[in-house]
Amino acid sequence: MSPAVLGFAMVIVFMVLVMTRRMTAVPALVFVPLVFSILSGHGLETGSMMMEGVSQVSTTAVMLIFAILYFGIMIDAGLFQPLVNRIIAWVGNDPARATVGHATLASAVGLDGDGTTTALVGVSSMLPVYKRLGIDVMIFAVIGSMSFIIMNMSPWGGPAARVAASLHVDPSVLFVPMLPVAVTGLGFVFLLAWWFGRRERARIGPIDSTTLVVGDETLDAKRIAEIFQADPAALRPRLIWFNLALTLVLMVMVVGRFAPIPIVFMGGLAAALVFNYPKLADQRARLTAHSGNALSVGIMVLAAGAFTGVMAGTGMIDGMAKSIIYILPPAVGPYLAVITALLSIPMNFFLSSDAFYFGVVPVLAETAGHYGISPEEIGRASLLGQPVHSLSPLVAAVYLKCALLGIELGDLQRFAWKYALLLCFILIAAALVFGVIPLAA
Template identity: 85%
Template sequence: MTAVPALVFVPLLFSFLAGSGAETGTMMMVGVTKVAATAVMLIFAILYFGIMIDAGLFQPLVSRIIAWVGNDPARATVGHATLASAVGLDGDGTTTALVGVSSMLPVYRRLGIDVMIFAVIGSLSFIIMNMSPWGGPAARVAASLHVDPSSLFIPMLPVAATGLASVFLLAWWMGRRERKRLGAVVASAGSPTETLDADRIAGIFQADPSALRPRLIWFNLALTLALMTMVIIRFAPLPVLFMGGLAAALVVNYPKLADQRSRLTAHAGNALSVGVMVLAAGAFTGVMSGTGMIDAMAEAILDILPPAFGPYLGVITALLSILMNFFLSSDAFYFGVVPVLAETANHYGISAEEIGRASLLGQPMHSLSPLVAAVYLKCALLGIELGDLQRYAWKYCLALCFILIAAALLFGVVPLAR
């Protein structure tokens, strides 16, 4: 089953088997109520960033990166990291991969840069940006632990910044290595550089030309920067911020009612699928908590866990997340395993938010998991085998995991011991 029917049908079945049939509906609604704000935030965030892409907010960035790259492999890899980080703000890995393949892969091939580098830089850049509250992993953690997404994200900002800086450093190092291997010479200021016309850029984003609003680029940029600033300073609850941002984006960019409906319909599928998944997860965790299943599993772990290990469950969860993110699907790990770890850690004074943050630190390894459909899409687009990509990229993904864990400990967002 896909995530939604599994998250609804399985807890229903086992709640009845456990003898809680009459109370199952109440337990599910309690769980749904706790994640409702997260679902609303995700729906409006996905719609907002979708409309920004439709309006052409990121298109000038593509054109400038392509022109800046010239014939320098180091600029190509750093430019690719910049593009993947910016487009990855919308939390959609498929969009990020398609935009990168359409715009930067031709540059890689023209310069002779190894496409494995393309796969590594694109994946790791997106993974870091996907730690945002509207990204898939953080949304799953917030739903499964019934915590505020901003309480996960805001303390993680310095960790994410450290990770992103590490990705850019890796991109620069790989580009320098390729420059040396290929014997490429940095294009001088007067050398001709590749340019993209408006039609080709629109094709890269698979955009509807009638939806582009190039004259409103500065308004859209100011609106997005203001929205991100308010998210960081917690000016208001995240659902309210994205609701207001979406309303402003729609009214200004598409004042005609038909255009507004068209834009909402274009992104309704992505928004609805994520929102429904989070609400179903709330029902799942509501039954797990209401029937006492999570408490029972936590007590079972406490019985076998050496007491000396308990205070270190934050670090242990971070290390486990490296393996779990590779061997399990996101739904299985974040909905099935993390709540039990959080309940166990609670006995040692480690908060659910801290366990949630720790569980996100193994995400770089998730980009190589054979259980992720996007990995196969990426391999197909690049013409490479998954096994070859795993053998090439595992050391870089693992290194980034340890960098994120070290930063989390350094900045105190995950406790070393409690």
């Protein structure tokens, strides 16, 4: 059997196992290539191929582990407490301020790359404001999702981490050119939030503040800890400015590439632990609190390395790419970056992230390489359809969001699809304008 046929069969089996929930991503990423490597006649070489793939993604795994731990500790220490207080105090009784404030909060909290945390923080702090003012909760869902999606393009975000692992590319090389695209997308989200707020202000009409039950303008430390599901004893309000400065320095170093990203977050985590929690017991407690999330992501990336290592070592991915080139019209090949960006819209809706980024994107990248399009450019293009992913019925977080807001998934999809689709096209247009992906190779 040819490597191309085995490769397509392996990808299909992997996608079916993941999407039918017969296996989670990690065992599927290890077990499936192991079986297909043996079927291809490379049984004795399987271990070395897997290790080659793992070594290529090891820096990405290290970066993710330390970045997730760092942002988790920043949340525990209360870095976002002043922001929550200021937004709630600033909103008052103005729907336009409420929607813009919500976008601000979701964007800031979304830095940690955890969609569940972002949703819970928004629901705990901003949803009461929406309900108090009578703002449509569908708007809450759209603004929260879109803000997080843009921030989740960071190197430690789930989609970018999967792309870096599947294509064996440097996360900073993938992410830094995307900054102007992300800023453009975030600008659209804030503009949309302002437009929503103005529309709701006109719909609701004058708000009589005397009829509203307005809570305290600020939240105490215990309430902030509840919002972020953190330990109140872990808050360090006196170190807010230090933690903010440390985080800003880290972001500058990541963007400026002054050091490898894993080393940046290693140093940041060490500084955060030492200065915020000098006692050894406290340091252990903070690391333990976030180790589950950090390790699960790191293990997934290492398993993805084993998967792509077998695809490359057995010649499957090269065979798959050549077969696609054979059936692809020659005139279409140079436009594969734009085609990938457009394909990412339905792919991100109908496929799970693991199935798309580990199964489909590597084949697209290998095919595009024959036309002079780099893996980084294909990786960036594959991220541009992410806004519709927040509406996919395959995403567990969307059900959590609907449950928290008391809405049906179908109603949310009908309301939000046009805004998500518009954001996708804006991101694609910005990527072309800024040269992040080529119009034609």
